[in-house]
Amino acid sequence: MTAHTSATKTTTPPIALITGGSRGLGKSTALHLAAQGSDIILTYRSAKAEAEATVAAIQALGRQAVALQLDVGHSASFAGFAEAVKHALAATFGRSSFDHLVNNAGEGRYASFMETTEAQFDDLMNVHLKGVFFLTQALLPLMDDGGRIVNISSGLTRFALPGYAAYAAMKGAVEVLSRYLAKELGGRGIAVNTLAPGAIETDFGGGAVRDNAQLNQFVAAQTALGRVGQPDDIGGAIAALLAPGSGWVNAQRIEASGGMFV
Secondary structure (H helix, E strand, C coil), X not given: CCCCCHHHHHHCCCEEEECCCCCHHHHHHXXXXXXXXXXXXXXXXCCHHHHHHHHHHHHHCCCCEEEEECCCCCHHHHHHHHHHHHHHHHHHHCCCCEEEXXXXXCCCCCCCCCCCCHHHHHHHHHHHHHHHHHHHHHHHHHEEEEEEEEEECCHHHCXXXXXXXXHHHHHHXXXXXXXXXXXXXXXXXXXXXXXXXXXXXXCHHHHHHHHCHHHHHHHHHCECCCCCECHHHHHHHHHHHCXXXXXXXXXCEEEECCCECC
């Protein structure tokens, strides 16, 4: 399904599609990739103003960008979203395909195992597992051969903290899915990796790591580099995985946590 020859690709900036790109880790990733020379398609669920501000910031870096609305927990919308991406590629970038997919959009839920409801479990599954699975499936026909996929997981798949059983279980499934995608998409030259952040100061999960001083200090004390992560720590790591020299990295889980619980 390659839409461009290698000669064309040397003069055409890569296009990265980032879900949940209006704020937090997704926004940082978009800005790092733009600074690295990529054009950006980002999605947002409801924060249209934030998404438009991120688009403007990308454009200020000299790159093209467009924001599209998407609820990754609503898989019935994915066929229509793929059509919107197809239209945006033609209208904004003059292309019929994109190069990189970052499955970043997500939500945090804190509840003990015994207190987790079936509705909470289903919400997490729809967003973090079913959403990643079927959105990737819907977008692959628009992806160039030789492209790359980064699925965002969590340090919580390696270390266990009470209250995150359902969330971490979904992220563990995504890590397995990433390896299977790497195997099945290898024939198209598409590399697939997992990036697992540690605790980061964002509004994720109600902003607990950012706003709770006691929790922030606890995480910093358990981290080899002595502090809590910042969004740019993750945006930079994802951009590095999508940089020209990282194409041979494939089927890997890479943790960016500053050395939590080592």
